[in-house]
Amino acid sequence: MFPHIDNLLDLLVKSQTNSLLALFNTDTLRPIAIQKLDMLTQELWYPGISRDINKYIGKISTPSYLAKSLTLLEQYQIHLDLTVSYSIIGGHTPVVDYLLNLSSQDYKSLRSKRIMYLNQLVSSDGNYLLTWEEVKRLNNNNFKGPKPKWFNLLENDFTLSNYRTLTYPLTDNYSIPARLQNIPEQTIGSHKKLNEWTYHWNASIQNCIIGKTYLQDTDTRSSISIMEHYIPINNSLLAIDLSFQSSCSSPLILVPCSGCHLNDHSLILQDARIRCTISVRTNRLSVFNTFHRSNQEHKKYANLSLKKYFVSTKPLHFIRYSAHSIYLAQHNINTTLSPSTLMPTNSHSSNSDDIIKHLTTTIQSAVTRDIKMIT
Numbered sequence: 001m002f003p004h005i006d007n008l009l010d011l012l013v014k015s016q017t018n019s020l021l022a023l024f025n026t027d028t029l030r031p032i033a034i035q036k037l038d039m040l041t042q043e044l045w046y047p048g049i050s051r052d053i054n055k056y057i058g059k060i061s062t063p064s065y066l067a068k069s070l071t072l073l074e075q076y077q078i079h080l081d082l083t084v085s086y087s088i089i090g091g092h093t094p095v096v097d098y099l100l101n102l103s104s105q106d107y108k109s110l111r112s113k114r115i116m117y118l119n120q121l122v123s124s125d126g127n128y129l130l131t132w133e134e135v136k137r138l139n140n141n142n143f144k145g146p147k148p149k150w151f152n153l154l155e156n157d158f159t160l161s162n163y164r165t166l167t168y169p170l171t172d173n174y175s176i177p178a179r180l181q182n183i184p185e186q187t188i189g190s191h192k193k194l195n196e197w198t199y200h201w202n203a204s205i206q207n208c209i210i211g212k213t214y215l216q217d218t219d220t221r222s223s224i225s226i227m228e229h230y231i232p233i234n235n236s237l238l239a240i241d242l243s244f245q246s247s248c249s250s251p252l253i254l255v256p257c258s259g260c261h262l263n264d265h266s267l268i269l270q271d272a273r274i275r276c277t278i279s280v281r282t283n284r285l286s287v288f289n290t291f292h293r294s295n296q297e298h299k300k301y302a303n304l305s306l307k308k309y310f311v312s313t314k315p316l317h318f319i320r321y322s323a324h325s326i327y328l329a330q331h332n333i334n335t336t337l338s339p340s341t342l343m344p345t346n347s348h349s350s351n352s353d354d355i356i357k358h359l360t361t362t363i364q365s366a367v368t369r370d371i372k373m374i375t
């Protein structure tokens with residue numbers, strides 16, 4: 001397979017590549033592989049395998065086996081892409097990508113405070129840096145000690161004004177095909193919405209959230225929707241009435257949430273009847289419809305004596321499934337299951353012999369070009 005190996009380092013690269021491929025592509029070894037990935041994530045404080053691992057490796061005093069192997073392969077310009085969904089929820093801009101010159105002390109501080117993403121430190125529209133007090137509250141953690149160095153760095157070097165505007169606001173670096181996501185219409189300004197129903201996936205509770213938009217606040221860079229939280233009623237209520245069992249899929253009947261931990265107390269609305277309010281970036285939302293009050297589909301649940309209810313035109317399982325797929329697409333998680341867990345980039349072949357062949361050529365061409373750099 002490697003006909004021209006005449007260098008010890010090449011031999012090492014070959015053996016490392018083989019062991020990694022074996023580790024990630026053997027069913028019985030896969031749990032160990034995932035564990036090693038967890039360790040790597042903990043080490044580099046970066047979710048998954050970074051595009052250029054060499055940038056971060058210097059911050060680790062005793063790198064793990066996986067970190068060392070990946071660094072070696074990276075020197076040969078071989079990058080390994082995971083085909084299983086390995087991700088850490090909570091955001092998509094790693095702090096270590098935003099602040100490039102962190103010390104190992106800063107890494108230690110971020111790790112101990114469980115802060116991995118910039119999304120944990122900024123306003124929900126991605127434009128403003130929160131205060132340290134707000135960061136503590138948002139992350140449900142009363143960190144002891146003074147404000148960390150890396151946070152001072154953000155405050156001093158990465159904000160523009162007294163209003164804590166970020167120099168580089170977080171942008172949504174994804175685009176979802178329209179067939180998947182039906183984003184609410186956006187117009188500049190602050191608008192009340194009368195009949196806009198949306199759903200989105202909430203990663204921390206691993207469920208979809210349904211809401212009726214109250215207000216949409218849009219400027220040229222971002223848009224936020226403030227919504228009243230609605231929850232599905234327990235379908236066992238319906239089972240009591242036999243007449244509903246005839247329908248093949250159970251209807252999604254929504255009632256206002258009377259207040260849960262998602263409620264954002266900082267939002268003060270004009271309407272005091274709203275008990276649970278959530279604010280979300282508008283381009284994470286998908287719209288759906290409910291039946292008009294005069295529609296038979298709505299009227300037929302009148303005898304449930306609910307004070308206020310709406311009936312979705314789509315069933316709950318559809319909305320849940322759709323919310324989750326959009327979430328996965330937004331986070332660039334590949335959901336197609338492949339027989340192999342780890343594949344070299346640019347190789348579309350699932351045959352491991354082909355992968356090895358591909359690697360051989362890649363290594364050989366890299367060796368001839370870069371051998372001086374690594375010796």
Ligand SMILES: [Zn+2]
Binds near residue numbers: 229258259263276
């Ligand atoms: Zn709620």
